Amino acid sequence: QVQVMDFGGGSVRTGGSLRLSCWHSGYSYEYSPSRRCVGWFRQAPGKEREGVAAIWTGGDSTFYADSVKGRFTLSQDNAKNTVYLQMNNVKPEDTGMYYCAADQSTDACRAPPVPGDFPYWGQGTQVTVSS
Numbered sequence: 001q002v003q004v005m006d007f008g009g010g011s012v013r014t015g016g017s018l019r020l021s022c023w024h025s026g027y028s029y030e031y032s033p034s035r036r037c038v039g040w041f042r043q044a045p046g047k048e049r050e051g052v053a054a055i056w057t058g059g060d061s062t063f064y065a066d067s068v069k070g071r072f073t074l075s076q077d078n079a080k081n082t083v084y085l086q087m088n089n090v091k092p093e094d095t096g097m098y099y100c101a102a103d104q105s106t107d108a109c110r111a112p113p114v115p116g117d118f119p120y121w122g123q124g125t126q127v128t129v130s131s
Contacts, residue, residue: 001026002119005123006099006100013130022085037118045096051065053068071089096126097125099121101120103120
């Protein structure tokens, strides 16, 4: 059973930085470990969940929403089954609950990632940006 855990949220001032972490594991051996996609999403109060960024675990290809391009950066440590979302120069509109999600194929990796393409989700971690 695939498990996803996301953490690292907190409160930060406008222009500051924060790093979120996503641990993912439990994939079926039927699916190649090099062909997985991990995505980050966020949801502000009263708004729909939106895709932020995604990374192909087998090749480091990354995909970003236009709203975060140049400010957010994805990286990964496959030995630790962990994907990191480095958030720099954050803005108040970056506030929301951030969720990590995983798929056992690279089909879900696109810019921006789409929530419906990901079957496995973390519990979410809150990010609050104050001015």
